[in-house]
Amino acid sequence: MGIAERLIEDVGLRRGVSKLTPEKIEKIVNAVITGETGARLKAYSETCMRCGLCAEACHFSQSHPDDPSFTPAGKVHQTMGVLLKTGGRVDPDFIYGMAQLAYTECNLCRRCVHFCPIGVDTGYIMSTVRRICHKLGVTPQYIQDTAHSHSATSNQMWVKDDEWTDSLMWQEDEAREEFPGLRIPLDKEGADIYYSVIAPEPKFRTQLIYQAAAIMHAAGADWTMPSEPGWDNSDMCMFTGDFEMMGRLKRRHFESAQKLKVKRIVMGECGHAFRSVYDVGNRWLGWRWHPVPVIHAVEYYWELIQEGKIKLAKKFPGPVTIQDPCNIVRGRGLEDKLREVTRFLVEGEIIEMHPNKEHNYCCAAGGGVINCGPPFKNQRVAGNEVKARQLAATAERGVKTVITPCHNCHGGLHDIIHHHKLGMDLKFLSDIIYECMEKPEA
Template identity: 70%
Template structure:
């Protein structure tokens, strides 16, 4: 096998300078011995080393089937070694382990569907990330994002007044087209709290505009919080910072409770949905989210099927649909999403494998958030997605997830695909009936 190239990252390197073998041993054993329980034990003792998970992984498939990129190969390079040596591993080993777990696995859980025993390898990679977090060797860029979460309770260092300002700005904009439209701030007792991720007010404000258009034109009783708690995103979940994840989700749910809304509707984001719907509630001790959480895809479907959302014209150009892991493998929304796409688009060309067997965009799981040092490795690690996209022959790809947009954009650029990315809301906004428009 070729020698592996390990990438230099300031966060990993500077953290590693402060590590001692004793600290590593103590931390590994604390996490694997105390925090992990029967699940890890059963997984390690059940795994038959059969390698059947390999082809589930886009990194493995894209890297010419290099076994070091197979799901079980990643476990071998991390958890097995830690358990075998009872935590007595070197600093160098930890630097490599964090790179494997944090940048070469998207926690997409596709391998879980391919393991005969249903072993959750994503869970084991999360444990490695947790260890890296406690050892302070998390990659620099994603750690900066986690710092933003803890300092501002949002992902992008958006200040409280900037947030409100961004919403007012979009309300001003939208009133040129829909004069009666509002973006109601902090409206207590509204039916819906609409929450978004930090990048929306920061650089994708048009998405807030489009969502506001859909809300207003379909007559929804909605509001957006004027206080921290508006951001549903969560990179702390992906760095293994469970404590911060808990704080974030608590603030999000508390905000919904303060506004006395009946449900939280979320924008088109995958990881945030995983955090609010699946992970964050658990860390806070709720079996299911205390306030019902509806992802945009399901919300559109509800609006369409209740007759509130009407199609004015069809999007004529052929489109393909990228299934984001966290709302498809994480919530089974693939069929509902397709119903909405078919209602608004004349020609949907599928890529295969698709639906719950989709290939990940390679950006998710916090991998794109590890930033420029890992960009080339990430894009090379998803050649298979580029091939999938190319095979459809279409020029428009709908990807209802922020991370997927980032990941697919890089792939489209690197593999020279002539494809434009769209959020589903963009197409709906363009093609829906707007009775109040001037």
């Protein structure tokens, strides 16, 4: 079954294609291909052997084993392959199906790269397809609304400037009941650490800010958070294909840190945001490397443990399993540090999913797919039956807790666990560190 047989109605996609003409499509397709791509796309498009090995890599393909249109090669063939073959001469209906496929049936997890004998990066190709869709004005409504929020407020949740600082002051006040000496320092110049989060934290997961402050306080960290826009390190524009706005967001983030003259940025437990700051947005801006060093929370917690700055009053009861976030494992290589931190915190067995580490399956929420909203939720959950089987296999061995240091993984796995009635809990590392660490002031 091809994409034409499984179209889902989305107001953003429908409105976008209603404004297209074949002439506009051809012009924009060729402008992107000739002006923004080069040898990389040409090499991938001319060397793919259609061998089928990538079918083993993709969770969508493994969850629909009898439908080759879900394989990475099949997705490329149905989208970029057609654009290159026709020179962009396609009709608006084709663009609708292409956009649905690129935004909701590929998580850009890049697991397929590990299986391709010549290293074709389907994630890059699908990102280029999304870039074309953005330039055509054809994006799913929910994720486009989030991109509009980035444009208007520099954060993805329409959090106003005073709401941001109020949230920090509120969490500091709450935490001081437990830790009387705790502060969340705002705009402290020259601090060792600039701690940045994604906008869902002040919006509806404020406990994570509380926990981060408690950990920083217990570790004696020299840290700060900014009061001005730039604090949100998330980036749905990277996923819609709005690279101009992505660049503005990353510039603002780095300039906020530079203004405070901090030594480095520590990013909270999010995968896509780390990818945007560490590997994509900085490159779009033309920087050879980051103007301020960047590390993920997993790396920072690992450092604190190595330096003896986190002391435990108890251990978290196992067995547990670990979800490897694509963007910090395949994209940064933090699989071993993630496990070292987990072993430090957990009493009992770590029961690995199989496969695991850089070969673990994506949560099916990343790459902006979960942000495309309710119209595509059932398709997203059905597209990751293979992850449900992975989780169920650990549950059969007694696992009740899944540790994953990524917001999107939490969202995706929550939907899978709920749908399949697996009865498992999800934990961030900060949840466990806060729960188990010594709290001498408390």
